[in-house]
Amino acid sequence: MDRRGLLGGAAGAVALTVWPAAITAATGAPPREVLTVAAFPLVDEIGRAAKARWQALHPDVELRILTRQYVDHHTAMTTALSTARGLPDVMALESSFVARFARGTGLLDLNQAPFGAAQYRERLVRYAYDQAITREGAMVAMPTDIGPGTMLWRADILQRAGVDGAAIGRSWDDYIAAGQRIKATTGAFLVSTVVEMKDILIRSGLKAGEGLYYDQDSRALADTPRFERAFEVALRARQLGLDAKLTTWTNEWAEGFKRGTLATALSGAWLVGQLANWVAPDTRGLWRAAHLPEGANAAYGGTFYALPRQADAGRRALAWDYIRLMTLDAAQQLAAFKQQDAFPALRETHDDPFFDAPVPFLAGQPARRLWREAAGRIQAMPVHRQNAFAEEVVSTELDNVLTGRKTIRQALADAQKLLTRRALR
The missing domain is CATH 3.40.190.10 (Periplasmic binding protein-like II)
Incomplete structure (x- = not known):
């Protein structure tokens, strides 16, 4: 991220x-x-x-x-x-x-x-x-x-869809419901890829001493409710056709912003500068910023x-x-x-x-206040030496779920085995 x-x-x-x-x-x-x-x-x-x-x-x-x-x-x-x-x-x-x-x-x-x-x-x-x-x-x-993480949303797209931008991220259910309405009325996708949703959800609700993929005793955490919910939300959004299935930072991804086919983006606050300077400068004034859905905090x-x-x-x-x-x-x-x-x-x-x-770029919104608040709420996560490997495994298993090759339970169980085996090295 x-x-x-x-x-x-x-x-x-x-x-x-x-x-x-x-x-x-x-x-x-x-x-x-x-x-x-x-x-x-x-x-x-x-x-x-x-x-x-x-x-x-x-x-x-x-x-x-x-x-x-x-x-x-x-x-x-x-x-x-x-x-x-x-x-x-x-x-x-x-x-x-x-x-x-x-x-x-x-x-x-x-x-x-x-x-x-x-x-x-x-x-x-x-x-x-x-x-x-x-x-x-x-x-x-x-x-x-x-x-600090933020959600960006296109005011013009949400207005055409009759969606309240201030309420779109109150919960993940609200976010997905808004995506359904946006897709039905404007044809725009809610997000470029459901991976953005997964990345936030696996970083939400961590307990003391937990890292992203391992706890402080190197126990793997893939087969836990946190990852299960992340996979469930991502799969639901994919099944409803709410993501454009784009790889971030590709030409196709940039075109989605330029052409107005992406209604929101879940990313770091720095994305505003990238949109303004080279990705989609002509969309100046159309975007607004908010906290991540459900008040999540992610770096x-x-x-x-x-x-x-x-x-x-x-x-x-x-x-x-x-x-x-x-x-x-x-x-x-x-x-x-x-x-x-x-x-x-x-x-x-x-x-x-x-x-x-x-x-x-955000029509004069003083959005840096939001990002400052988010920065103060983000919790430090212990970084495990096998995090890079774990990220690859979890991403592969999510793809297996999204393409129907595995159920969520099987995918997370398989990820747990691989992460546990790697931690013992």
Whole structure:
């Protein structure tokens, strides 16, 4: 549930792999001190925009942002950590990769001296901070932006259908009933894919100590009422023909927004910026924002900064200065929010007047207030090392249900077996 990987291709970034050693070989003279930051699209733009602020702090240190596409970036960082070759001083990580990278010992514990990240806990959105804490208590990365969930709805489509946008998400039953009316009267689909519904429902109603797919004792949670309800709602919506069966971020998905065949979207708040800037700018003023159905709270991605343990220790203090600039400087956090829709993880920014300002794409609705409220309600979930595998299994089993190859009970029982077996490895 993130935008970074999906926006990688759209951002059209070019990989920059020119390291200081290459400059020395080309010019015959060593460069001045260089701090390297490995990032992926949009995060790299935020870093480049911060260069002036960095130079004011460290005028003798060049800041070099190294960009790769989302998948290539995380693959390269995995290789660099395992081989200790080509390591940057600072690496950006999308939230879904934090737990995977924390399995080993490749990242420094930022709670330890000289960093002392624990002192900043109350300044950061709680769930984002806690997401980077390992079971052993180490903090392997600092959050810089988050993705509070929201429901977007097309005012013109709902008006033609006679549906009250303010009430459409009171419950999942109301949401589906509204979808039936919208489809019957306008022909528009309620949502691009029922997977969006499943993704929210499996994140709703978690108990203390539960992660998304495993509890704190590594017990699998697929065969539970939470997943059963998620599959039931998704199957019901599919059987009623309410989703367009589109893969998110494809050309067909974008066309659905442009042509007005999608009445709602369940995603991160950052989707507003993507619709406004490149997906469907001509729909400006037609959209409104609300909380997710039934008041659900879900996080859609986010970005963290980490320090590779085997990177050059001589630049470690500089690297930590860069992380603090990008995560703890209110002016920098607000600039990234205004320029790239990177919702701040720094709580002290949330009182800025910008949160009360109208959002032009949403016909002037001050929607950032909603997203701020959602961010404060999201609960941290323990991130298990097998979450990526579990996500693939659950998605496959949902597809088996939607295509009629399995019943919900059989699909979840099979998922439970696979997740349990994997947890024992």
